[in-house]
Amino acid sequence: MRAPAAERLRRLRWRLTAIFTAMNTIGLVVLAPLIITLDANRGEDSVTHELDVVNQSVLRLITDDNSTLGLDKIPKDPLYNECPAFLVLPGGALSFPAQASANPCTVMDRPVLEQLATEAVSSGNSLQADRKAVNGDHVRVAAEPFMDSSNRYAGAVVSWTDTESESARHRHLVLVVLIGCAVLIGAAALVGYWLSGRALDKLGRIDEALDALAKARTAMESADAKSMVPRVVLTTSEVLLAAGRIERAAAAADTALELTRESGLHAVAADALLVRARIAGRGGDVAAEQDYLSQAEAAYARMGSPRAARIHAQLAVS
Numbered sequence: 148m149r150a151p152a153a154e155r156l157r158r159l160r161w162r163l164t165a166i167f168t169a170m171n172t173i174g175l176v177v178l179a180p181l182i183i184t185l186d187a188n189r190g191e192d193s194v195t196h197e198l199d200v201v202n203q204s205v206l207r208l209i210t211d212d213n214s215t216l217g218l219d220k221i222p223k224d225p226l227y228n229e230c231p232a233f234l235v236l237p238g239g240a241l242s243f244p245a246q247a248s249a250n251p252c253t254v255m256d257r258p259v260l261e262q263l264a265t266e267a268v269s270s271g272n273s274l275q276a277d278r279k280a281v282n283g284d285h286v287r288v289a290a291e292p293f294m295d296s297s298n299r300y301a302g303a304v305v306s307w308t309d310t311e312s313e314s315a316r317h318r319h320l321v322l323v324v325l326i327g328c329a330v331l332i333g334a335a336a337l338v339g340y341w342l343s344g345r346a347l348d349k350l351g352r353i354d355e356a357l358d359a360l361a362k363a364r365t366a367m368e369s370a371d372a373k374s375m376v377p378r379v380v381l382t383t384s385e386v387l388l389a390a391g392r393i394e395r396a397a398a399a400a401d402t403a404l405e406l407t408r409e410s411g412l413h414a415v416a417a418d419a420l421l422v423r424a425r426i427a428g429r430g431g432d433v434a435a436e437q438d439y440l441s442q443a444e445a446a447y448a449r450m451g452s453p454r455a456a457r458i459h460a461q462l463a464v465s
Contacts, residue, residue, distance in 0.1 A: 167339030168332065175328045186320050190313045195275065198289035201231050201306040202273075209235070209304075211296045218246040231308035234260055238268035238292065238303040253309040254281040260288065264303040267292045271300055277310070284311045357386060377406040377415045384422055388429070397426045417446035417454075437462065 204226055210217035218235060221227055230252035236245050238261070259278050267274045267290035274290045288307040295301040360383045367375045384399035400423045407416035424439035440458055447455035 164336060164339040164343050167342065168336040171335035171339075172332050175331060179324050179328050182324055183321055187317055190317050194287050194308060194310055194313060195289070197308060198231060198275070198287065198306045199291075201226060201233050202289060202291035202304045205233055205235065205304045205306075206291060206293050209293060211301075213296065216243050216295065216301060218243075221246050222249070231306050233304060233306040234264075235304050236261055236264040236302055238264035238266075238290075238300075243302065253284060253286055253307065255286065255288075255307055256281060260305045260307070263288055263290045264305050266290070267303040267305075268300045278307075280309065284309050285314065286310060357383060360386065374410055374412065377403050377410060377412050377419075380406060381415055381419050381422060384419070384426075388422065388426060393426060393430055397423070400426060413446060413450055414452075417443055417450065417452070420446060421454075421458075 204224070205221065208218075208220040208224055210220065221235070226233070226248070228249045230250060232248045232250060232252040232255075234245060234247045237243055255278070263274055263276055263278075271292055273292070276288050278286050278288050280286045286307050287310050288305060290303045290305045292300050292303045360379055364376055364379045364383075367379065380399055381403040384396045384403060387393075387396035387399055400419050403419040404416060404423070407413070407419060420439050420443035424436050424443060427433075427435035427439055440462055444455050444458040444462065447458065
């Protein structure tokens with residue numbers, strides 16, 4: 148069966164570990180979705196930019212001589228043999244032979260591309276849509292309408308690119324982030340448990356000391372050794388003061404003073420007054436600290452102790 152102090156420390160250690168872990172988990176819960184969202188947006192922007200570059204480059208290669216479109220520059224440009232693939236279509240406007248890039252990259256159904264070209268020409272707006280290639284891969288398609296010399300929409304440049312690799316890259320990042328978060332949360336729990344153990348180690352020794360002093364006091368009272376009780380109580384006060392438990396330390400010191408008055412233990416009384424002065428100083432009560440020091444100086448002086456001179460010097464400085 149665990150001692151009460153040890154049981155309290157065990158529960159407190161787990162609570163501190165849970166708090167430390169929760170604090171780090173909250174940060175990760177905020178950060179992880181942000182990283183995933185930013186990466187998804189970056190991937191979308193990258194695909195969009197890639198298609199825009201192709202469409203705008205192809206548009207600059209289209210010439211118009213008295214409403215006669217010229218597409219002869221397109222096969223001479225490096226884009227003609229590269230990916231993403233593109234196709235110049237009438238889109239329901241003027242009739243002219245469609246011009247496709249040499250490398251299809253990802254094979255698409257022609258009606259799918261023609262439909263998007265028609266929508267772009269009809270609306271006069273750039274369009275983007277996600278479609279599926281012949282092999283089932285996800286593809287991003289972009290259509291950019293263009294005008295002839297009479298300011299009429301004459302057709303559209305349609306480009307497309309396979310987004311499977313980008314999607315796979317994003318899924319991999321999501322998996323890495325999730326695994327990383329799990330590892331970090333686990334590490335935070337372990338570090339929190341270790342730190343809380345370090346922080347409570349001293350406190351645990353103090354509580355064990357207090358338990359031992361309480362048992363010693365009980366044993367002395369039972370064995371009719373009451374003359375030793377004031378010293379045990381004063382030691383308890385000093386242990387509590389070292390642990391920062393000011394109120395309990397003050398109460399124990401006051402108890403020690405009362406017991407010394409009954410037993411006439413002047414040395415213990417002087418020591419108790421000195422501890423009481425330290426407690427008052429710790430609490431910021433300068434007047435009480437000076438008063439207790441003065442009483443302690445007088446008590447040590449009556450016993451002829453050299454401590455009286457040291458306390459006198461301390462009072463003179465302060």
